[in-house]
Amino acid sequence: MSKFPITITGAELLRAELQRLKTVDRPNVIAAIAEARSHGDLSENAEYDAAKERQGFIEGRIKEIEGKLGNAQIIDPKLLDADGRVVFGATVEMEDLEGEGGKIVTYQIVGDDEADIKQGKVSVSSPVARALIGKYAGDIAEVHTPGGVREYEVIDVKYI
Structure with a gap:
């Protein structure tokens, strides 16, 4: 089994569950x-x-959690030096250019196990994250969703 990325927070949550x-x-x-x-008779x-x-x-x-922790590549977003580029662990502020437009959303790109859209955490394998990886502030990301293509402008990239 190959290594998979997980943030420090995600690893701590897995350790707590374990x-x-x-x-x-x-x-x-x-x-x-x-x-x-x-109580006696086990057959019924x-x-x-x-x-x-x-x-x-x-x-x-x-067993599943122990395996995941054993194969995890733990990444601390605060220690990333990606020169403003969107990478795993980065928190991205972006503007939805579709629909009503102007709506600002913020997502952190995390591992599959720690993804929770309600907390603004999207899986690194999600369409949104795949579209954002490698982008810089000011870039436009085209996200291919089941409802069609949506465009987002990257406003800010933070490593927090």
């Missing part, structure tokens, strides 16, 4: 399995089946 899974969720599900086992015990299923999910997620 810690919670190992110290809270795993012990809780083990206790739930023990409780369900104490829905609580036991549900707890075992939950345990499988938790163990799978722990």
